[in-house]
Amino acid sequence: MSNSSQKIPIIIDCDPGQDDALMLFLALNAPELDVRGVVACGGNVPLARTELNCRILVEMAGRLDVPVFAGCDGPMVEQLFTAEYLHGETGIDGIDFFEPTIKKRDQHGVDFIIETLRAADVDEITLVPTGPLTNIAMALRKAPDILPKIKQIVLMGGASFEGGNVTPSAEFNIYVDPHAADVVMRCGRPIVMFGLDVTHQVMTDPQLVADIRSLDNKVAHASAGMLDFFGQYDAAKYSAEGGPLHDPCTIAWLLEPSIFDLKPCHVAIETTSKLTRGHTAVDFWGVTENTPNVEWAFKANKQRFFALLIERLAQY
Ligand code: BDR
Numbered sequence: 001m002s003n004s005s006q007k008i009p010i011i012i013d014c015d016p017g018q019d020d021a022l023m024l025f026l027a028l029n030a031p032e033l034d035v036r037g038v039v040a041c042g043g044n045v046p047l048a049r050t051e052l053n054c055r056i057l058v059e060m061a062g063r064l065d066v067p068v069f070a071g072c073d074g075p076m077v078e079q080l081f082t083a084e085y086l087h088g089e090t091g092i093d094g095i096d097f098f099e100p101t102i103k104k105r106d107q108h109g110v111d112f113i114i115e116t117l118r119a120a121d122v123d124e125i126t127l128v129p130t131g132p133l134t135n136i137a138m139a140l141r142k143a144p145d146i147l148p149k150i151k152q153i154v155l156m157g158g159a160s161f162e163g164g165n166v167t168p169s170a171e172f173n174i175y176v177d178p179h180a181a182d183v184v185m186r187c188g189r190p191i192v193m194f195g196l197d198v199t200h201q202v203m204t205d206p207q208l209v210a211d212i213r214s215l216d217n218k219v220a221h222a223s224a225g226m227l228d229f230f231g232q233y234d235a236a237k238y239s240a241e242g243g244p245l246h247d248p249c250t251i252a253w254l255l256e257p258s259i260f261d262l263k264p265c266h267v268a269i270e271t272t273s274k275l276t277r278g279h280t281a282v283d284f285w286g287v288t289e290n291t292p293n294v295e296w297a298f299k300a301n302k303q304r305f306f307a308l309l310i311e312r313l314a315q316y
């Protein structure tokens, strides 16, 4: 697509994270997307690091025109829980670091989201959160008037049949800020949700990483380095050959929706139980009378997902 008015306008909210990094790379050279900005949240690593990582990754992708903002440094109620055990001290271990020339914008990320949505038409902007949902929930709380401007929220989070990856009940992004997830689930706008049920169907393996490395461009090499690091912990955890490519599912769906099968489901968030904090109660079989609030992804075509990833990384 050449005309920017035909592109899908999106705001990305993330916590890089090697899989967030791959998500950013997929988004930032996609001719189908108009990335209005990237907002960092505290998540996999603290905000100071995720915000720096966003600038490094956006710069690596050659998108010096895309503004980067720092959002909230921690959840609405809970203490921040981070995941250096999986992502390394930096969050994106596996790349060669450099000091980015892109500067962090002074505006708070939540205010950027609000301002962008207020300036948009009804149903115009797609939000793509791939970390804890703190910034999105705070924007909705601070400025409920922005709701009609949200076309959809395409997010990575939750788990149903797969069980949790941080506790037996909960997936990391929802576990970290269950109160924010609760606000988002009840916001009334269309939500497309990629949880572990589907992200565990797109596990990396040494062949994929080798294919990416052979692409011979900087972004592909950085991606391969990060996937080498990222795969180690999860490969042992899942007795697999690599790790799940969670966050890129969101952008892959925007680019090629038929890769995934979705089902309308009601999803509710556990916010009070200590044992099951952040559990996503997905009514997959429609056993309640609750009206579905989410398009829940439950199946992915791994071959087509990997083909898309390689095709787009090759274009850097
Ligand atoms: C999610 O948590 C983080 O570790 C990943 O970046 C992904 O967003 C998976 O549970």
Ligand code: CA
Binding pocket: 014, 015, 016, 017, 019, 020, 043, 044, 130, 131, 247
């Ligand atoms: Ca993430």
